[in-house]
Amino acid sequence: MKIAILGTGNLGYSIAIGILSQDNFKFKNLYLTKRNTESLEGWSKLPNVKISTENKRAVRFSDVIIIAVQPAQIQGVLDEIKEVINPKRHTVISVVTGRKIADIEAVLGTEVAIVRSMPNTAISVGQSMTCLSVNSRGKKNIEFAKTIFNSLGQTMCIEENLMQAATVICASGIAFWMRLIRATTQGAVQLGFDAEEAQELSMQTALGAASLLIKSGNHPEQEIDKVTTPSGCTIEGLNEMEHQGLSSSLIRGLVTSFEKINQI
Numbered sequence: 001m002k003i004a005i006l007g008t009g010n011l012g013y014s015i016a017i018g019i020l021s022q023d024n025f026k027f028k029n030l031y032l033t034k035r036n037t038e039s040l041e042g043w044s045k046l047p048n049v050k051i052s053t054e055n056k057r058a059v060r061f062s063d064v065i066i067i068a069v070q071p072a073q074i075q076g077v078l079d080e081i082k083e084v085i086n087p088k089r090h091t092v093i094s095v096v097t098g099r100k101i102a103d104i105e106a107v108l109g110t111e112v113a114i115v116r117s118m119p120n121t122a123i124s125v126g127q128s129m130t131c132l133s134v135n136s137r138g139k140k141n142i143e144f145a146k147t148i149f150n151s152l153g154q155t156m157c158i159e160e161n162l163m164q165a166a167t168v169i170c171a172s173g174i175a176f177w178m179r180l181i182r183a184t185t186q187g188a189v190q191l192g193f194d195a196e197e198a199q200e201l202s203m204q205t206a207l208g209a210a211s212l213l214i215k216s217g218n219h220p221e222q223e224i225d226k227v228t229t230p231s232g233c234t235i236e237g238l239n240e241m242e243h244q245g246l247s248s249s250l251i252r253g254l255v256t257s258f259e260k261i262n263q264i
């Protein structure tokens with residue numbers, strides 16, 4: 001499999017690191033493009049990695065085309081590559097926020113396999129939650145896209161009308177969870193740990209909580225019941241957090257992000 005990433009910025013870079021680090025599928029070449037390639041110079045020393053400013057060249061050279069530019073830049077990229085897209089050969093995967101499959105079909109045509117994908121930046125460490133939607137032609141290629149993204153975390157195939165919500169929960173979600181980890185780290189510092197220890201306690205506890213749910217399949221309240229000793233310290237702290245609006249502020253933040261993403 002020959003893969004091109006058109007637009008190797010923050011997310012494209014994370015995807016490239018993830019592809020290079022995984023060993024579940026074999027890729028023959030990884031072609032990375034951006035307009036100014038200075039930041040990618042170190043990569044050209046890697047075997048099987050090509051760096052270029054030329055999107056058309058990257059497309060001609062590849063089978064899977066991952067488009068990872070900003071929403072305002074995708075139209076220009078699609079216009080540029082349309083003449084070299086071969087529907088029999090190429091699968092186009094867009095990770096661009098808010099751009100519908102229909103917008104891409106309008107330029108490349110409905111006979112091209114198109115996957116709309118929303119990974120998150122944890123893709124660079126093989127732990128992305130990636131949501132996928134496909135056009136009719138892409139249904140045959142969904143397993144192919146799943147193979148790529150399953151080796152870089154977990155995937156879920158969803159209806160395209162849920163993609164904006166998925167972006168808020170999973171992609172923006174990385175920022176939300178970072179803030180929760182930072183806040184619990186700051187609390188631990190206030191209670192006497194140094195900053196490094198505090199962050200380690202916070203990160204591993206967050207990982208443990210998520211792992212408990214993933215492995216047991218339990219509802220969060222079942223796990224909470226196991227921790228909240230009657231009249232104990234956990235329920236006292238948890239109730240104070242709720243009095244201060246913990247769940248409510250998180251839900252309101254998600255809804256506000258969702259309202260914003262629908263204007264992008």
Ligand SMILES: NC(=O)C1=CN([C@@H]2O[C@H](COP(=O)(O)OP(=O)(O)OC[C@H]3O[C@@H](n4cnc5c(N)ncnc54)[C@H](OP(=O)(O)O)[C@@H]3O)[C@@H](O)[C@H]2O)C=CC1
Nearest residue numbers: 007008009010011034035036068071096097119120121171
């Ligand atoms: N799922 C997620 O977690 C996230 C998703 N996103 C989405 O991913 C997309 C990319 O975001 P992000 O990586 O943060 O953005 P960046 O601005 O960091 O990356 C975009 C890259 O595209 C390159 N680029 C721009 N125009 C072209 C072109 N014509 N040809 C080739 N390369 C080009 C830019 O580099 P240069 O200027 O050198 O060309 C830049 O490196 C966006 O749509 C964003 O909404 C973003 C962040 C997180």
Ligand SMILES: O=C(O)[C@@H]1CCC=N1
Nearest residue numbers: 097167168171172264
């Ligand atoms: O904040 C944003 O608009 C983009 C979409 C998801 C992550 N970053």
